Amino acid sequence: MIKKILFDFEGNKYYWEKGNLDTKNGQIKESELKKNKDKVKSNKNRDFFMMKANFLDQVEKIKRGPAIMLPKDIGLILVYANISKNSVVLEAGSGSGMLTIYLARAAKKVYSYELKEDFHKLAKKNLETLKIKNAVLKNKDIFEGIDEKNLDAIILDMLEPWRAVENCKKALKESGYLVVYVTNINQLTMLMQNKSKLYVEKIVELLERTWIFDKQRTRPNSNIIGHTGFLVFLRK
Secondary structure, three states, rough: OOEEEEEOOOOEEEOOOOEEEOOOEEEOHHHHHHHOOOOOOOOOOOEEEEEOOOHHHHHHHHOOOOOOOOOOHHHHHHHHHEEEOOEEEEEOOOOHHHHHHHHHHOEEEEEOOOOHHHHHHHHHHHHHHHOOOEEEEOOHHHHHOOOOOOEEEEEEEEEOHHHHHHHHHEEEEEEEEEEEEOOOOOOHHHHHHHHOOOHHHHEEOOOOEEEEOOOOOEEEEEEEEEOOOEEEEEOO
């Protein structure tokens, strides 16, 4: 587990678990990193801000496999699918478990289906590392059926989500949400043609742009997080 995070004067972020920490601006001794203070110096006399690692810092360091869903999209799912501490939700597929992690933080119970065994094992390991207890991971094909019923929401992140729509419709409670993440227009078109009379409440594409703020500049960052995917919110 990551214990501390550090930032140098250039804005670079470093993660410390144990031992000495080597950075591009010098090495910081373990004895200094263990101290309860907000600033430390490297052997090159460079300053670093230091603070205790939180849950988000831990998530940033989980092992990655397939492409992950980004926070900008996960946040929309949590809000627009009405996911709360009383919700019971299901997702497919698990991937490395990134969405599973945030669903589990917000919902009462999460079920996650993943067809590929190696991804299933990776997601399971990541959730164990983060000590998440309210998620059940299954090495299962959602196209063959859904065991759980009366679900508040189902989230699909897969190549052919329209093939699972009928199974999802049966598993959702009345007014429950089916959220589908697709990356291209062809997938979106196929989904719209096979939505099984579910009501399309919202289709969203979210772009994210950070800003630079220092002594010389206050302006948008040249690099933005552009298109990652479309989020389709359907309702039973």
